[in-house]
Amino acid sequence: MSNVKALPLLEPDVDPAVEPCCPPLTERPLTAEEAVRTAAMFKALGDPVRLRLFSSVASHQGGEACVCDISDVGVSQPTVSHHLKKLKEAGLLTSERRGTWVYYRVAPSVLAAMARMLGQYAP
Amino acid sequence: MSNVKALPLLEPDVDPAVEPCCPPLTERPLTAEEAVRTAAMFKALGDPVRLRLFSSVASHQGGEACVCDISDVGVSQPTVSHHLKKLKEAGLLTSERRGTWVYYRVAPSVLAAMARMLGQYAP
DNA sequence: CGTCTATGTTGACACATGTCGAACCAGCCG
């Protein structure tokens, strides 16, 4: 589904510089630049609220969820919006407004990149 | 030593409270407690210096490295020690002193747990 | 014992981050 070619590489709002990034962590030491890019992805999932939000979107039926469906994570609604924005900036989520509601869905490529870096340990 | 027989997941040979934790992120929304534990693992890899240190240990010949071999990451030596401690607290590294040097090695079970949570996206 | 090297710990500080209330925008609907 991500075959859309709309990749504004200059916008600081969305950061699509999260392409297939780095080799498995066991292959060789990461360079400084690789580490910065990769750490940003892990950092985005390094907060409990963000992790719950992401998991809610990822496990939602249809692969997408509107904010109203996932915003019961114990924090205020502006905070939910703030975390969703962070996840979007990290390239892990995409958002789309349809009528009244805003729907979020996962960006599979970034997750695949992260899994690949840890994949050497997965049997 | 090993008292676990019922769980076919992973052998808990690491001392911290990081055991086989959570289902894949796509399976269901994480609970608050699961999210706290899991986010701590991702958070540990969410810093560029820590990621480089971890990658250096993971890719080092023999699966272990002494601090003197990996401390060339652009920060001072106390900072390296600080980050290694963080990685150890997160359950991603273990340390052992042999004579003058301290050797670090990866804890495979925690990495496997992280990879399993993202594994649904790996092609 | 004393000293040297290799790591870890402490204290301090600048900066990033998570959080909330209030204000603000975007569509629906009476």
Next chain:
DNA sequence: CGGCTGGTTCGACATGTGTCAACATAGACG
């Protein structure tokens, strides 16, 4: 049109975090 609901942005604050210099500890070695 004017209000209503869903969602984002803003401003402010407290807390967390990365960093370093200085000091402390653990072995090796003379």
